[in-house]
Amino acid sequence: MTKTTENDAPEPLATTKPLWRRLLPLGILLVVVGLAFAFDLQRFLAFDTLREHDQALRTFVETWPVLTALGFVLVYAAAVAVSLPGAVFLTIAGGFLFGIWFGTLLVVIGATAGAIAIFLIAKTSLGEGLREQAGPWLRRMQAGFNENALNYLLVLRLIPAFPFWIVNIVPAFLGVKLRDYAIATFFGIMPGSFVYASIGNGLGTVIEAGDEPDLGIILQPAILTPILGLAALALLPVAYRKLKGRRRAV
DSSP: OOOOOTTTSOOOOOOOOOHHHHHHHHHHHHHHHHHHHHTTGGGGSSHHHHHHSHHHHHHHHHHSHHHHHHHHHHHHHHHHHTTOSOHHHHHHHHHHHHOHHHHHHHHHHHHHHHHHHHHHHHIIIIIHHHHHHSOHHHHHHHHHHHHTHHHHHHHHHHSOOSOHHHHHHHHHHTTOOHHHHHHHHHHHSHHHHHHHHHHHHTHHHHHHHTOOOOGGGGGSHHHHHHHHHHHHHHHHHHHHHHHHHHHHHO
């Protein structure tokens, strides 16, 4: 009979965080969201803001380019985290202030950072408790989704069939890995961000004419078709795995 040494003893099971600690990040977020809507901050996310402060914003970018870029990323991340309406406006503003390529990069970084923040809050505050209370149906759904989580999330990011904030939090309930979530978000929102940043890059002419930019441009076949093609490519590995599984079953 072998003796169990202190080093061989099993590690103690990790204890679940107290409920108040799990809900604290969510509570802070809700307070910030309430303040944002109470002070009507979304009113600044309008084209009139760019029209009124056009020259001042351009001067600020030229004088403090690094500081302005960092500030833009932080504002975009905060807007996404508190789910303020106006992401399209901010994306256009990114192209307007920083150009197509650099503006797209800043938008993608800011949006991904904000999405990760809300994902982590939802996962720690609600995801664990939901999975504990839910029945086998959630576990089956979680297993099916996570088998191809990266591909599914890429499609959801490429084709905004659901509001951005919903796609931010639902994967947290399904136990999606942070790595897959971050990669899918970063690359999935890139095509759409590039389109709207391109609109922003030519916004100066539109502002001078007193017009509004055409936000429906992304629905034009010449732009929508390539995005749908990327979504189809993202689903090809899923179709291949399912077909391979069926052949093995036969």
